[in-house]
Structure formats: C-alpha cells, structure tokens
Amino acid sequence: MTAQRIDGNALSQQLRAQVAHDTAALKAQGLTPGLAVVLVGDNPASQVYVRNKVKACQDAGLHSVLEKYEASLSEADLLARVQALNNDPSIHGILVQLPLPAHIDAQKVIEAISPLKDVDGFHIASAGALMTGAKGFWPCTPYGCMKMLESIGYSLKGKHAVVIGRSNIVGKPMALMLLQQNATVTICHSGTQNLKALTLQADVIVAAVGKRNVLTADMVKPGAVVLDVGMNRNDEGKLCGDVDFEGVSQVASYITPVPGGVGPMTITMLLVNTLESAQRALSEK
Numbered sequence: 001m002t003a004q005r006i007d008g009n010a011l012s013q014q015l016r017a018q019v020a021h022d023t024a025a026l027k028a029q030g031l032t033p034g035l036a037v038v039l040v041g042d043n044p045a046s047q048v049y050v051r052n053k054v055k056a057c058q059d060a061g062l063h064s065v066l067e068k069y070e071a072s073l074s075e076a077d078l079l080a081r082v083q084a085l086n087n088d089p090s091i092h093g094i095l096v097q098l099p100l101p102a103h104i105d106a107q108k109v110i111e112a113i114s115p116l117k118d119v120d121g122f123h124i125a126s127a128g129a130l131m132t133g134a135k136g137f138w139p140c141t142p143y144g145c146m147k148m149l150e151s152i153g154y155s156l157k158g159k160h161a162v163v164i165g166r167s168n169i170v171g172k173p174m175a176l177m178l179l180q181q182n183a184t185v186t187i188c189h190s191g192t193q194n195l196k197a198l199t200l201q202a203d204v205i206v207a208a209v210g211k212r213n214v215l216t217a218d219m220v221k222p223g224a225v226v227l228d229v230g231m232n233r234n235d236e237g238k239l240c241g242d243v244d245f246e247g248v249s250q251v252a253s254y255i256t257p258v259p260g261g262v263g264p265m266t267i268t269m270l271l272v273n274t275l276e277s278a279q280r281a282l283s284e285k
C-alpha cells in the first residue's frame with residue numbers, strides 16, 4: 001500500500017480562502033476581525049512564527065497587530081498589555097507567543113487573556129470547554145488535525161485512535177477532540193510500555209512527541225491513518241516529523257508529510273478561531 005498524502009498546504013489554502021470570504025462579509029457589516037500577537041524577547045524561531053501568523057492574517061484581510069517587547073519586559077507590564085488588549089474592541093483574538101522569558105509566569109499570562117479572545121485555546125476556560133463539550137476555542141494544532149481527517153471524509157465513530165504525546169497544547173486536546181467524535185482513544189506518553197503493541201491496534205495514529213522515528217512502519221496497522229505533528233531536524237538539518245515518512249507511507253492509507261502537513265494547518269486554524277471570535281462579538285452586539 002502506498003499512502004495518500006493529506007496536503008496541509010492545499011487544505012490550508014482552501015480554508016484560508018473561506019476565511020477571506022467570510023472576513024469580507026463581516027467587513028461589509030462594519031466589523032474587521034483583529035488579532036494581536038505579542039512577542040517578548042528575540043527567540044529566532046518565535047520571530048518566524050509570529051511573522052507568519054501576522055502575514056497570514058493580512059493575506060486573509062484580517063486586521064493584525066504585532067507587539068514586540070524586549071526580553072526584560074516585566075510580568076506586570078505584560079499583564080497590563082494583555083488587559084489593554086482584552087478591552088480593545090478592535091481585537092478579537094490575543095496570542096502571546098510562547099516560550100516567554102523565564103522571569104514571566106506563562107500560565108499566569110495565559111489566564112489573563114479573556115477566554116472570549118483566547119484564540120490559541122490555551123486558557124483553562126477553553127480547556128474546560130473542550131472537556132465538557134461547551135462552546136470555546138479549540139487549540140489550533142489538534143483542531144487542524146481534525147480538519148485534516150474531515151477533509152478525507154474519515155468517520156471516527158468506533159475507530160481506535162492512539163495519540164502519542166500528552167501535552168496541554170497538542171496531545172491532551174487532540175485526544176478529547178477524537179473522543180468527542182466517538183473514537184475510542186488511547187493516550188501514550190514517555191512512561192507508556194510497549195508503544196508498538198498499542199499503535200498496532202490503531203485505526204488513527206497522531207504522533208506529537210518531538211522525536212524522530214517515534215513511529216516506524218512495523219508499528220502501524222495496514223490502512224491506518226497517520227497524522228504527524230512533530231517538528232524535528234534530521235541529520236542534514238532539514239525539517240522532519242516524528243514519523244518515518246518513507247516507511248510508514250508503505251503501510252498507512254493516509255499520511256501527513258512534514259513539512260507541508262499539520263504545520264500550515266495550525267496557523268490556518270488561528271485565523272478560523274479569530275474570525276469566529278469576531279463573528280461572536282458581532283452577534284452579541
């Protein structure tokens with residue numbers, strides 16, 4: 001079997017075109033969706049991420065503001081900026097780029113963002129909403145994975161999904177989203193014994209670890225769907241995922257590549273969440 005690729009760039013293009021269309025419709029009603037991206041310090045990877053997020057917003061017609069601060073910014077000053085953005089009616093989504101400098105308590109900053117503007121979906125209120133099935137923002141990376149499954153018309157009902165990784169931003173919310181769609185979900189982590197015995201039972205595998213070759217062909221049931229969230233560098237310094245792409249492609253039915261898979265979907269879902277936040281703001285007017 002040679003797996004079909006789920007192309008995150010192509011799917012992103014489609015979804016971003018829809019966001020642009022819906023943004024134009026909102027603008028016609030007098031409301032421009034707005035995203036504020038806050039960057040503290042000069043982490044080179046973070047600088048690239050925020051630039052891409054701001055550009056994606058602009059390309060889709062959203063208003064976006066990039067606030068850059070020195071790494072020496074105090075926690076109190078950052079909290080004050082978040083509060084000001086909470087109160088700014090032109091802003092519907094607030095994203096504080098992580099990691100923050102060590103002297104700032106990142107969780108405290110995330111909790112300071114209004115849940116109504118928490119388009120990253122990291123606030124405890126958003127996590128609680130996802131857990132209980134209430135309305136809230138879903139974290140962008142696992143949300144993007146769900147859209148990829150939807151794009152291939154995959155029904156999760158009764159399927160066994162194995163999520164490798166249990167972080168608050170990927171693994172755990174991913175598992176909850178799969179559960180919400182009636183999959184039977186197994187969550188694996190660094191303490192899991194015999195990972196292969198579990199992944200071999202899976203109809204869907206999501207790898208979100210941050211280590212190369214966590215998933216190899218011998219660990220995958222023929223016909224399984226494999227989503228690779230990992231972002232690593234190979235020996236040549238090239239971006240790669242957690243999955244042995246070449247090997248697993250021979251066994252799986254669908255697979256996401258790295259790059260060009262889950263990565264672009266993460267930014268796309270940020271736009272989707274920001275648009276939705278603006279739509280909610282308009283409907284509450």
Ligand code: NAP
Nearest residue numbers: 141165166167170189190208209210229230231262263266
């Ligand atoms: P994280 O917070 O470091 O979590 C990694 C998880 O993997 C942990 O739960 C850890 O278990 C588990 N783990 C570590 N070694 C393992 C092993 N040998 N077997 C099974 N599980 C193992 O990372 P994250 O933030 O979730 O990110 C995961 C990866 O996705 C990273 O490569 C990151 O760069 C990437 N990522 C990509 C995007 C995107 O847009 N494409 C977005 C976010 C993250 P313990 O809990 O027991 O430590």
